[in-house]
Amino acid sequence: MFRVLNRNGMFGNYQRFVLPVRSVCNLSGIKLSCGVRIDRCVTKRASLNNANVALQSGGFRDASELQRKLFHVTASRQALPPLVIVILRPLSRIAAVLFGRRLRKWWRALPPEKKQDLILRLKKRKMTLLASGAVVSAGVLWYYLSHLEKDPITGRTRFIAISPEQLLQIAQIELAMQMELHKDNFLPPAHPAYERVVNVANRLIKSNKEIPHLQHTKWRVTVVNEPTITNAFVLPTGHIFVFTGILNMCTNDDQLCAILSHEISHVLLSHMAEQFSSLHLMDILVMVPLVFIWAVLPQVAALITHWLSGFFSEVLFRLPYSRALEVEADLIGLQLTAKACYDVREASVFWAKMSATDSPLEWLSTHPSSETRQLILDTLMPTAIQLRDQCKCPSLPLVDPRTLRVTVPNKSVLVYKNTEGCGVCGVLNAVLVFHGAPLCKKLGSEKMLMGHCET
Known part of the structure; x- marks a missing residue:
């Protein structure tokens, strides 16, 4: 799932062991205005008149209650227990390495005449091979x-090899881990922070009632009193976890809704199942190359090659794919926020704040930088505002929050509209986010946090 800032935090185990990404994603066809696609989905898969709406007054249950079996919209597949799959993954790689080394030792122990004889036989049977x-x-x-x-x-085509039963079992494992890990820090339902999250989540889900998955899921809120953890995530079981660290970063409910929409979008788009399936496929594909590396190369060379192959597959494949899924969740989340009649512009302001503490190496992260996310959201903002107007929402405040100063701990961040024009590129009304003096996006300065010009 999505980690907002705490990249080395406790939820890292979830990313390392349950959600590694192993597939290629092409998001070029995704558009923010996918309300038509959702309407088609409703027409094909469910009718609201017959839907068993899960969100009612008191629909959010205490987080300690055990999850019941959820509604499934796809036919179930026969599947191995998820624990077996999780355990077999590292074992399969170890087995490939051991088999490769054993094959190398066997080959080196053969007499020269037997080696030659084996090579000749293989050549004769090359067509069979x-x-x-x-x-x-x-x-x-x-x-x-x-x-x-x-x-x-x-409308994106993706590889899904995991059954709904497997997905829920994996989510239950993660749920049990999180409940045990934070059991002493749960806020009670009467706490104002808990009520704040529930109110925003209720409004968000009710405003998007045409999506069957939202209504068929029994959503449960858990607020964890951990001010140092700026994190939030949602499990396929319907459990919404929000840490007070990120809750305190949300200046208003509009920003909180943007975070919840993003997390819920991961569940609606089945990103967990897609990532786990991709991992399964990649494990199959790498078996032969691993055996070849350890069978042909000396031990030191094989070790280096093995590490380099893993590093490049991580940097060139897994991490970009993970960032692509995060962008996809941002796109759908912005639409959900717009239909809930929140101020979608606050999503951009939130990422302006988060960018003040971002890691500079986006290419080594599972998530896009806050600057990148802010740029993408601002590019889609006109469409989101138009969708919000189509939902007959109250008019947005006249003052654009992106033009106001926002504060983060130990930082001074300003979302600034340069009405006098940029001295470098001449663009008028360039919206910039900066720590010091205003900078134009064409400068490419590392100090600039947003990089979006709006004329």
Whole structure:
């Protein structure tokens, strides 16, 4: 799931062991104005008149209550227990390494004449070997194609090989871990912070009632009193976890709704199932290369090659894919926020604050930088405001919050509109976020946190 700032925090175990990303995502076809796609989804999959609406007064239950079996909209598949899959993943890689080393030792122990004889036999049977490889490749391709599904909200085709039962069991494991980890820091339902989260979540879900998944899920709120953890996440079981660290960063309910919308979007888009499925597929694909590396190369060279291959696959594949999913959740979350009649512009202000403490190395992160997210959201803001108007929401305040100074601990951040024009590129009304003097986005300065010009 999504971690807002606490990249090294306790939720890291969730990312490392349950949600590693192993697939390629193409988000070029995703648009913010996907209300039409959602309406089509409602037409195809459910009718609100027959829906068992989960959100009622008192619909949010105490977080300590055990999760009941949830409504499933897809046919279930026979599946291995998730614990078996989680355990088999590292074991399969270890087995590939050991098999490769064993194969190397066996080859080196063979007499020269036996080596030559084996090579000749392999050459004679090369067509058989090629045919076998083609059959295996076709099987893997068939497995991949047979598990492709089209997301009803975004229309994006993705690989899903995990059953709903598996997904819920994995989520239950993570839920149990989180409940045990933070059991001494839960805020009671009567606490103002708890009521604040519940009120925003209720309004958000009721305003998006045409999405069946939102209504069929029994949502539960848990507020954890951990001021040092700026984190929030939502599990497929419907459990919403919000830490007081990020709650304190939300100046108003508009910003809190933007965070909750993002987290809930991960569940609506089945990102957890997609990520786990991609991990499963990647484990299958890397088995042969791992055996080859450890069978052909000396131990030190094999160790270095193994590490380098893992590093480059992380940087060039897993991390960009993870960032793409985060962007997708931002896009859908902004729409959910707009339909709930909150001020969508506050989402941009929130990321302006978060950018003051961002890590400078986005390419080594599972999430886009706050600057990147702010730029994307501002680019989509006109469409989001238009969607908000279509929902007959009250008019937005005349003063754009992006033009006001915002504060973060030990930082001074300003969302600034330069009405006199930029001295470098000449753009008028350039919206900038900066720590010191106003800077134009064309400067490419590291001090600039937003990088969006709005004429």
